[in-house]
Structure formats: C-alpha cells, structure tokens
Amino acid sequence: MITLNQPDVHTRPAPLAAKFGPYGGQFVPETLMPALAELCQAYEHLREDVHFQRHLQHLQRTYVGRPTPLTHAHRLSEHLGGAQIYLKREDLAHSGAHKINNALGQALVAQRLGKRRIVAETGAGQHGVASATAAALLGLECVVYMGTLDIARQQPNVLRMRLLGAEVRPVESGSRTLKDAINEAIRDWVTNVENTHYLLGSALGPHPYPSMVRDFQSVIGQEARQQMLAQVGKLPDACIACVGGGSNAIGLFQAFRGDEMVALIGVEAGGLGISSGKHAARFADARLGRPGVLHGTYTYLLQNEDGQVAETHSISAGLDYPAVGPEHAYLRDIGRARYTSANDSEALDAFQMLARLEGILPALESAHAVAEAMRLAPGLRPDQALLVNLSGRGDKDLDTVMKALPDSAFRNGERS
Amino acid sequence: MKGTEHIADAFRRSQVEGRTAFMPYFTLGYPTPELSVEIVCALAQTGAGLIELGIPFSDPLADGPTIQHSTQVALEQGVTVRRCLEMIRQVRERGVVQPLILMGYYNPILAFGLERYVQGAWDAGADGLIVPDLPLEEAGALEATCREAGAALIYLAAPTSSAARLKQLAERTSGFLYLVSLTGVTGARRELSDGLGSFVRQARAVAHTPLAVGFGVSTPEQVSRVGKMADGVIVGSALIQAARDGQDAVAGVQQLAGKLSMAC
Numbered sequence: 001m002i003t004l005n006q007p008d009v010h011t012r013p014a015p016l017a018a019k020f021g022p023y024g025g026q027f028v029p030e031t032l033m034p035a036l037a038e039l040c041q042a043y044e045h046l047r048e049d050v051h052f053q054r055h056l057q058h059l060q061r062t063y064v065g066r067p068t069p070l071t072h073a074h075r076l077s078e079h080l081g082g083a084q085i086y087l088k089r090e091d092l093a094h095s096g097a098h099k100i101n102n103a104l105g106q107a108l109v110a111q112r113l114g115k116r117r118i119v120a121e122t123g124a125g126q127h128g129v130a131s132a133t134a135a136a137l138l139g140l141e142c143v144v145y146m147g148t149l150d151i152a153r154q155q156p157n158v159l160r161m162r163l164l165g166a167e168v169r170p171v172e173s174g175s176r177t178l179k180d181a182i183n184e185a186i187r188d189w190v191t192n193v194e195n196t197h198y199l200l201g202s203a204l205g206p207h208p209y210p211s212m213v214r215d216f217q218s219v220i221g222q223e224a225r226q227q228m229l230a231q232v233g234k235l236p237d238a239c240i241a242c243v244g245g246g247s248n249a250i251g252l253f254q255a256f257r258g259d260e261m262v263a264l265i266g267v268e269a270g271g272l273g274i275s276s277g278k279h280a281a282r283f284a285d286a287r288l289g290r291p292g293v294l295h296g297t298y299t300y301l302l303q304n305e306d307g308q309v310a311e312t313h314s315i316s317a318g319l320d321y322p323a324v325g326p327e328h329a330y331l332r333d334i335g336r337a338r339y340t341s342a343n344d345s346e347a348l349d350a351f352q353m354l355a356r357l358e359g360i361l362p363a364l365e366s367a368h369a370v371a372e373a374m375r376l377a378p379g380l381r382p383d384q385a386l387l388v389n390l391s392g393r394g395d396k397d398l399d400t401v402m403k404a405l406p407d408s409a410f411r412n413g414e415r416s
Numbered sequence: 417m418k419g420t421e422h423i424a425d426a427f428r429r430s431q432v433e434g435r436t437a438f439m440p441y442f443t444l445g446y447p448t449p450e451l452s453v454e455i456v457c458a459l460a461q462t463g464a465g466l467i468e469l470g471i472p473f474s475d476p477l478a479d480g481p482t483i484q485h486s487t488q489v490a491l492e493q494g495v496t497v498r499r500c501l502e503m504i505r506q507v508r509e510r511g512v513v514q515p516l517i518l519m520g521y522y523n524p525i526l527a528f529g530l531e532r533y534v535q536g537a538w539d540a541g542a543d544g545l546i547v548p549d550l551p552l553e554e555a556g557a558l559e560a561t562c563r564e565a566g567a568a569l570i571y572l573a574a575p576t577s578s579a580a581r582l583k584q585l586a587e588r589t590s591g592f593l594y595l596v597s598l599t600g601v602t603g604a605r606r607e608l609s610d611g612l613g614s615f616v617r618q619a620r621a622v623a624h625t626p627l628a629v630g631f632g633v634s635t636p637e638q639v640s641r642v643g644k645m646a647d648g649v650i651v652g653s654a655l656i657q658a659a660r661d662g663q664d665a666v667a668g669v670q671q672l673a674g675k676l677s678m679a680c
Contacts, residue, residue: 027522027549029478031574031599033581173484174474186477191600193576293523293549294475306496307527308474 016044018207020330026206028186028296035193040208042113047215052108059104060219063137064094068220070227073388075357076374083380085373086236087360087390088224090248097363097392098220098248099130099201105216107134110197117141117192120199121185123150123178123244124318124365125157126392127201132166134199142166145184147176150317157396175311178244178321182295202245203325206296210250210326217251224387225255236387238263238376242368243339244280244318246325248391253337264336266328267372269314270343278313281341282324283332291329299326315344315400316364318392342371348404350374351394363392364400418566419543423466423515423591427626427647430465436643436680437465439628440673441519441652442659443483444469444500445490451665452490453506458670459655460512463677467512468546468650471500471520478548480603482653485660497528501540508541515543517570517591522550525558534561544568544591552584559588572596575615586622592648595619595629603653604634608641616645636679643680651676 019025026036046052060066069092073085090098103120110118118140122128128144135142144161148170151158161168174180182200189198203213221239228235239256241249243266256262271279282289282300288310292301302310302322314320331337342350350370354360362370366389373388380386394401402410417425430437440459444452459467472487472495479487497520504516518537525533525547537545544567550558552571562569568591573582576599586593595616598609609615609632619627629642630650642649654676655669662668 025554026551027554028551029548029574029596030551030572030581030585031576031596033551033553033574034576034578173481173488179475183475183477187480187601190478193599290527292526293521295477296549301523303523303527305527306498307524308491309523 016208016211020327021333023291023297023299023326023329024207024210025298026296027293027298028206029190031190032193036206036208038113043109043208043212046109046112052112056105056108064100064104065092066219067223067227068092070224070231073358076353077377079357080374080377082377082382083237083384083386084382085377086228086232086385086387088220088252088387090220090389090391091360091362091366091393095130095133096395097126097130098217098251099127100133101219101251102201102213102216102247103127103130103134103199106197106199106212107138107140110140110199111138113197115195115197117196118199119143119145119185119188119196120201121145121178121181122201123181123320124316124363125150125154125161125396126318126363128161128166128168129157129164131199131201132161132164135166136164143188144168145171145181145188147171147178147180149176150178150181153400154317154396155399177317179309186295201247203247203250203327204245204295204297204299204323210297213247214250214254214327217247218254220248220251220389221253221255224252228387232385234385235259235262236385237380238265239387239389240265240267240369240372241389242267242319242365242391243324243328244269244321244365246328248389250325250327252389253331257336263338264331265372266337266339267368268339268341269316269319269368270341270346271313273343274341279341280312280314280319280321282322283339284341294323297323297326299329300324315347315404316368318363318365319368340372342368346371348401351401352405352409360390361394362390363394364397366391419515419538420566420568420590422543423568426465426515427592431647436646437626437628437648438463438677438680439466439468439648439650440464440655441468441470441650442655442669443472443486443490444503445472445493445495446486446656447489447659447665448493449495449499449503453503454666455659455669456507457510457512458666459673460514462670462673463680464514464673465648466515466517468517468519468652469504471497471518471524473521473524476521478601480601480653482656483602486656497524497533501536504537504540504542516541517544517546518542519546519548522547530558530561534565534567538565538567542567544570546570546572546594548572552588562590570594573619575599575609575611579618582619583622586619586624589625592626592628593619593623595627595646596631597629598632600631602631604657605632608632608638613645636675639676639679649680
C-alpha cells in the first residue's frame with residue numbers, strides 16, 4: 001500500500017548532467033560556449049537557492065494558477081469501457097499550456113543573469129505566448145521567432161504575442177516551421193549574447209537547457225503524482241504525454257521515474273503515417289530517425305542518408321520538429337519509457353471525442369496523447385488508471401480543425 | 417606532405433612575400449556544382465594563399481543569410497558530401513595547389529562517419545577541417561581522427577572566449593587559429609568590430625600557429641586593416657554575393673577576389 005506522505009525523494013530534482021548516456025552535450029559555435037558556461041553556473045546555483053525557488057513557487061501559485069487540477073474523464077472512460085482516464089489539466093495554466101512553467105522559470109533566471117532581453121522560438125505559438133507573458137510580467141524585452149508556415153496556421157497566437165508587447169519576427173528559411181525558428185533564434189543569440197538570454201522552449205538544445213527545462217516542467221508530475229494519491233488513492237498504471245521536443249512529457253515523467261510499476265509512454269506525431277515519410281516520429285521511423293546533432297544536442301533526429309535534416313509534417317505545429325529531447329532518447333534506450341505515435345487523423349478524432357464527452361478542447365498536440373489513451377484504455381480493466389498530460393488548450397487550433405474536419409462536425413446541436 | 421605542414425607552408429610563403437595570406441571561402445555546389453569548381457579554380461588564380469570550401473548543411477546556424485542562401489541552393493541541386501569530395505578532386509586535377517580547408521557542420525560528418533569523412537577528404541586533396549558547431553568539449557574523437565590522418569582540425573576562437581579558453585583553443589588547434597572577428601554570424605558588415613585589435617593581440621600572446629580572421633570582412637579596406645594585425649584573412653559572404661549579383665558568376669567572383677587579394 002502506498003502511503004499518502006511520500007518522502008521527498010520524488011520531488012527533488014535529479015542532478016544536472018551534460019549528457020544522458022551518449023545523448024545531449026553542447027554542439028554550438030564557440031561564441032556561445034561562455035554564455036552556456038555562465039548559464040550552467042547560474043542555474044546550478046539557482047536550483048538550490050531557496051529564495052529563487054520560493055519566488056518561482058509564489059508566481060506559480062498566484063500568477064499561473066498552480067496547482068492545475070487533475071480531472072477524472074468519467075464519460076470518456078465509460079465510453080471506452082476500460083481503464084479510468086485522468087487528465088492533468090495544464091490547459092488551465094495561465095496562457096493556456098504547460099509552456100508557462102518553463103518560460104517563467106527561465107525569465108527569472110534571465111533576470112538574475114542581468115539580461116534584459118529574451119529571444120524565443122515558437123512553433124504552435126504557445127511557447128511564444130508564454131515567453132511574451134513572462135517578459136511582460138518581469139518587464140523584459142521579448143523577440144519571438146516564428147516560421148511563416150506556423151504564423152499562417154496559428155494566427156491567434158501571433159496576435160496574442162503582439163498584444164503582450166512582444167515582437168514576432170517571421171522566419172522564411174528552410175521549412176518555415178519550428179526548426180527554422182530555432183535556427184534564427186540561435187543566430188540572434190550568437191549576435192546579442194552579451195545582453196540576451198535565449199529562452200528555449202523545450203527540453204532540447206545544448207546543456208543545460210534539457211535539464212533546466214525538465215526541472216521547470218517537473219512541477220507537472222510532482223503535482224499529478226500527489227493528486228493521484230490524494231484523489232484516487234493510487235498511482236496510475238501509465239503516464240502518457242505527447243512528445244515534440246518533449247518538455248511536457250519529461251515534466252510529467254520525472255516524478256514517476258522511480259515508480260517502476262508506472263509505465264511512461266511518449267506519443268510522437270505520426271503525421272500522414274510513418275510509411276508516408278511525412279511525420280515527426282523520430283523513434284518510429286528506422287529509415288529517417290537516427291542519432292545526430294541538431295540545435296546543439298546529440299539525439300534522435302530525422303535526417304536523410306547524407307545527414308541533412310529531414311522536413312517534417314504534423315497537423316500540430318508544436319510537434320512538427322525533427323529532433324527529440326536527448327533525455328527521451330536515453331529513457332528509451334534504458335527501457336524506462338516507451339514511445340509510440342498517433343497520426344493526424346487519430347489526433348483529430350481524439351480532439352473531437354474529448355470535446356463532446358468531456359467539454360474540453362485540447363491542443364492538437366495534447367490530442368496525440370489522448371489518442372494513445374483511447375487506444376490503450378479498452379484493453380485494460382476499469383480499476384486501472386491512465387494519466388494523460390493535457391498539455392494545452394485547443395482554442396489556437398480552431399482554424400486548423402475547421403479546415404481538417406468535414407462540415408458535419410460543426411452541425412448544430414449534435415452529440416455523438 | 418601532411419595537411420598541417422601544407423597549411424604552415426602557405427602562411428610562411430605569404431609571410432616571405434610580405435603579405436597576409438588571403439583565404440577566400442566559397443560554397444561547394446553554388447550556384448551549380450560545375451560553376452563552383454570553375455569559381456574555386458578562378459579563386460586559385462587571384463593570389464589566394466589558402467581556400468576554404470563550404471560543405472552544405474540544411475541548418476547552418478553560424479551563417480548569415482548570404483551563405484545560408486548558397487548552401488540551400490546547393491542542397492536543392494542534390495549536393496552531398498560525396499559530391500563535394502568529387503568536386504575537391506576535380507579542383508586538384510585542374511591544378512589548384514593551395515591548401516584546401518573544408519568548412520562543414522557536424523551532422524553531415526557524423527552521418528558520413530568520422531573516419532570515412534576525414535579519409536575521404538584527405539584522399540580527395542583537402543588539408544584541414546573547420547567544424548563551426550563543434551567546440552573543444554565535443555571534438556575529441558574528430559581531433560584524434562584528424563591527427564592520425566595528418567589533417568588539420570582548425571578551431572574557432574570568438575571575442576567572447578575567456579582568456580583560459582583562448583589558451584586551450586590555441587593549444588589544440590592545428591594549421592591555424594580561426595579568429596571570429598565579431599560576436600555574430602557570417603556576413604558582410606559596414607565596420608570591423610572595435611575590439612578586434614585587442615582580440616588578435618590576446619590570441620597572439622598564446623598562439624603557436626598563424627592567426628586568420630574571418631566573419632564580417634568583405635571589402636578591400638577591411639582586408640587591408642585586418643592584414644595589419646593577422647596572418648590570414650578570410651572572406652566568404654562577399655564572394656557569394658558577387659557570384660549572385662553579376663551576369664557571370666565566375667568573372668564576378670574573380671574580379672572581387674583580385675581586389676581583395678591585392679589588399680592583402
């Protein structure tokens with residue numbers, strides 16, 4: 001029987017490592033190495049600094065609205081006729097996604113470093129909005145790089161960032177998505193490194209970013225674990241989260257890593273299907289997905305035979321990225337987590353299902369995790385539990401969904 | 417002769433002539449594979465001491481828009497590492513004798529295989545490598561492979577590098593030390609950075625190889641000023657731009673390179 005008062009071994013952050021097995025590292029131009037060293041040193045100190053952590057926790061409570069609730073998805077569970085599904089409601093965090101956890105943490109780090117300007121990249125726009133939000137709160141200058149393809153499909157978030165006082169700079173190069181926005185953000189950082197902090201939005205990039213972002217996101221799993229124990233009286237049988245760069249997933253997994261009975265499942269974007277080549281499933285595609293170096297880190301990467309980074313596709317801009325956070329590559333290697341994929345249409349089905357049965361419009365990214373839960377639940381017993389990280393809300397995706405779904409989905413007053 | 421010795425000879429020759437070694441950069445495969453071979457051969461005729469050749473990568477995060485454009489055009493034409501090595505071989509067959517330095521990002525090197533890449537480059541006629549996203553901390557394996565093959569692995573030092581790092585970079589580089597003139601990406605700038613003089617002096621105090629300055633150097637005037645401080649000067653984006661602007665890419669590059677070389 002698991003007691004409700006766990007020792008804090010589960011809540012203390014894991015030690016900082018530059019590498020996770022063979023993955024991770026610092027593959028960046030020399031110009032940035034001193035900035036990374038400075039950031040490492042500052043962050044190693046701040047993660048142990050009681051005042052810093054208290055300040056962050058205060059803002060999480062009074063500004064972000066933490067803890068976010070754990071919702072038992074009754075009707076969805078009943079409909080699927082198997083395991084009980086619980087949703088960790090990061091969609092209810094201020095600015096609409098888990099991204100604020102990291103943005104606020106790093107903005108506070110930037111402030112401590114004396115850097116008055118932050119640059120960020122964004123795909124779906126959620127990290128851009130979170131960065132713009134944190135910058136507004138702390139009075140920092142904020143520039144967000146965003147691919148023009150993503151600008152076209154995430155208009156509401158572009159407008160939100162501008163209203164929050166950020167400058168959105170369109171990126172025309174390459175595939176005009178998240179990958180190219182990161183290239184541009186890094187180029188800006190290389191140029192303005194003296195006064196600028198790069199507020200990287202996922203658990204990737206050079207050390208210490210994968211560890212720092214994981215730490216700031218690990219509040220998700222810490223809360224969810226306590227909430228499961230308090231509300232359900234036990235731990236879930238599996239934790240499920242979508243994996244683009246993988247920050248919401250690593251943030252959920254972290255608190256459960258020591259709980260060997262809890263399966264950890266990451267869901268990549270299957271796009272139009274793995275065999276189509278149009279996807280962002282780094283682990284699922286043995287032909288294109290091999291370890292390599294992109295954006296400062298050694299990890300699984302979609303690339304052609306010649307080491308050129310492959311173009312990706314996903315209906316969700318936030319998962320549309322060719323590399324995965326290095327710690328995920330490691331968790332997969334050691335068998336602690338497993339990774340699967342959901343394609344565009346499965347994510348859309350999950351999106352609709354959650355809307356109609358639970359009254360929640362999930363982000364299309366998070367809908368990938370819901371899709372995996374929908375696949376697994378019917379094969380499990382009703383006394384088993386799946387914990388799904390509902391990493392963001394779907395308002396930003398209405399345009400995409402309107403284009404992707406048939407008119408019948410929008411018929412008046414129909415409940416399936 | 418080893419690549420490192422070939423490079424040392426080139427700097428020595430420039431020194432004897434009382435000049436700064438002129439090191440033009442050009443992207444292999446731009447504007448087409450055939451034309452890039454022509455351009456490199458033309459560059460060799462302009463008094464270049466060494467030539468730096470870019471291996472295209474899809475995500476060149478240390479490069480500004482001009483070189484990005486060139487590598488993207490090259491990739492769109494299907495240029496691969498293997499194809500680049502063929503082009504180097506052609507350049508050698510056409511009688512280019514200067515040291516050839518390959519500038520390429522790490523992932524294509526990893527995908528090709530470190531040993532296979534270094535050996536392939538060596539067999540094709542290259543003398544050294546520059547890998548802009550491979551700092552000291554991650555370069556152990558490639559450094560060992562290069563040393564074994566006698567090829568140079570040239571490190572970049574930046575204005576942000578601390579004195580301690582600068583010393584390490586100076587100790588571990590081979591061939592020459594590449595001084596990044598500014599805090600930023602490649603590409604033409606109106607002015608040279610203010611701190612360049614003291615940066616070069618700082619590097620000089622710890623270096624046991626020649627010093628070459630690159631990034632943001634584009635005009636004969638800038639080349640001449642850099643020449644008063646350093647042993648070599650690297651110009652890239654301006655030459656790509658010259659190939660892009662004119663009717664005749666080869667003539668355009670050759671004309672600008674001639675002027676730059678005269679200023680050395």
